[in-house]
Amino acid sequence: MTSEQSSPPDSISPRWIKRPEGSNWGDFGPNDQRGRLNLLTPAKVLEGIAEVKVGQSFCLSLPLDLPGGNVLNARRHPPVLRPTIRNGRFNVNYALRQDSPQLTDVMSDDAVLLYTQYSTQWDGLAHVGQLFDADGDGLPEPLYYNGYRAGIDVEAPVGEASPYVTVPESHARALGIEKMAETGVQGRGVMIDLHAHFGREHRLVGLDDLEAVMASDGVSVEPGDMVCLHTGFAEMLIEMGGEPDPHKLEHSCCVLDGRDDRLLDWISSSGLSVLVADNYAVEAHPAGACDAPEHSAVPLHELCLFKLGIHLGELWHLTPLANWLREHHRSRFLLTAPPLRLPGAIGSPTTPVATV
Template sequence: MRWKNRPQGSNWGDFGVDDELGRLNLLTPEKVLQGVAEVREGRSFCLSLPLDMPGGNALNRFRHPPRFFTSGREGKLNYNFELNRLNPAFTDVVSDDAVLLYTQYSTQWDALSHVGGRFDADGDGVAEPLYYNGWRAGEHVQGPAGHDDALEGVKATRLGIEKMAATAVSGRAVLIDLERHCGRERVLVDHARLMAICAADGIEVEPGDMVCLYTGFADLILEMNGEPDAHRLETSCAVLDGRDPALLQWITDSGLSVLIADNYAVEAYPARAAEGCCAALPLHEHCLFKLGIHLGELWYLSELARYLRASGRSRFLLTAPPLRLPGAVGSPTSPVALV
């Protein structure tokens, strides 16, 4: 057993001592069938931003846009390469490329190995760095020994994004339209306001549902056309108040399987000030570290939200697997909604 104590409010061990899926375990075949039942018109919506958005690194200085390149071939680059260079009888023209991609630059999933916390799980009186279900930093989520940014062996041997990908991430989803009620004003949405919005729109979240929050943030990104204004983005659109204990308790009690938003971090970052030692990202700590709830960020929800708003609906079928990239702590995704 990796731990004797589990964090207060966590579900460590509830899905098994070696579980790496967390609340994805609630995405059962029944939830898939419930999602399929929401498909009435056969319309589909792409829920991904172009993966070169937001542009630049104003949102996060450590993440950069994709960089394309290709390899050499017969003294030329392997792009618009005419195969008659190899055989005069060939008529083919071939292009091949590669890309350096920051896995959490644009529309993305956070793996459960993305954010952990310091906690005394073995009862020795010393807090150690851990991830969901007690998997250990340095042992199960292996980092570099020095400052090289491309060392071999740096990967999550547990809680990697490939575990999420293997489930196919399909089922019923519910969209909560914060933009409809808050506009594009910067608003901290606590439990009371979220429940008021759900009541006004007749929204019910049931165990296993995937919850999407539409705020309009991704729309702003597209309007900025690859040149984001950091100050404007930081002061626009609704965000969840991760410091609100009632909101965190609702996330626990609702049984939602994943939590998704069209904004940068789902929650306000930086979070409201708090006294004493605490997480800088309290909702990330609650979801990724304590409950095993994957977070989706920077999704494009605008067209879907407009359709659901016009049709008086909130539920749809969502399919959103990440890349099946072993050991990654996050991944781009190109989600699809069907209605």
């Protein structure tokens, strides 16, 4: 990671005087809200399209009612589908001749209460920030990527803390997930198949393991690539059928070691545009012990979301694609994975599609 802390000379920001060590704040412009998605250039899209050889597509989303329950995260719950109301009746199997006898149509319509990061998802850049002294006055303030500020750019609702409170304005005035959606999120995906080498062993993966797997499988990552890590965790969720076993899940499958500085350096220097895994948080959560007096509980999230603007994908269903790629001695594919274009949202479900 770079050690520069001061503002780049051609990218003076109205929000900060100094930037975090190892960050790229300002490199894509003083008001950038896309982060490393800026590396998904038309050339990268063409590289992804060039990987389409047979035209077969894979849905990389879990059913959005999985994992099931809320044992993985007590604050997140499965989606709740409800019918809309029409003339005081539930608008499902609604015969229009109830309103006009000559009409033959039957209508159904519904609504959903959806926790945006419950299942297959994108973490937006307003998901994890840090306390950092960007003003150089000795007083750290809560900030997000590129110096966007809590309370100004990312607002919390006022009033009773209820999951059903109606907030009159968007949470994220900046860094909302719609900024990601506007890019199309399409380019070349690269699969790193940890499961093929370590199975469902619970393993903390650092740079040594990652490089060994990549070398064994002939995988390379170039700037702008969208990197996907297959661990088998999402496949276990499917097998559990909506009744996840938290103890078994906690002791299964690979997770990245967010305390491995060499691994973090690789993420930074590789130029990858997004980082995706089929597990709960990409990295071990909580991370291992740290000797520093002040530190992040989620250091990989700190690096990716806060410092570099790398969106994180979690709980993707990668097993069928990974198995196909291995069978055909491939690791690259076209990936299309926009989030919902929901202004102000902090995260979003996604239904990614891989084409090979």
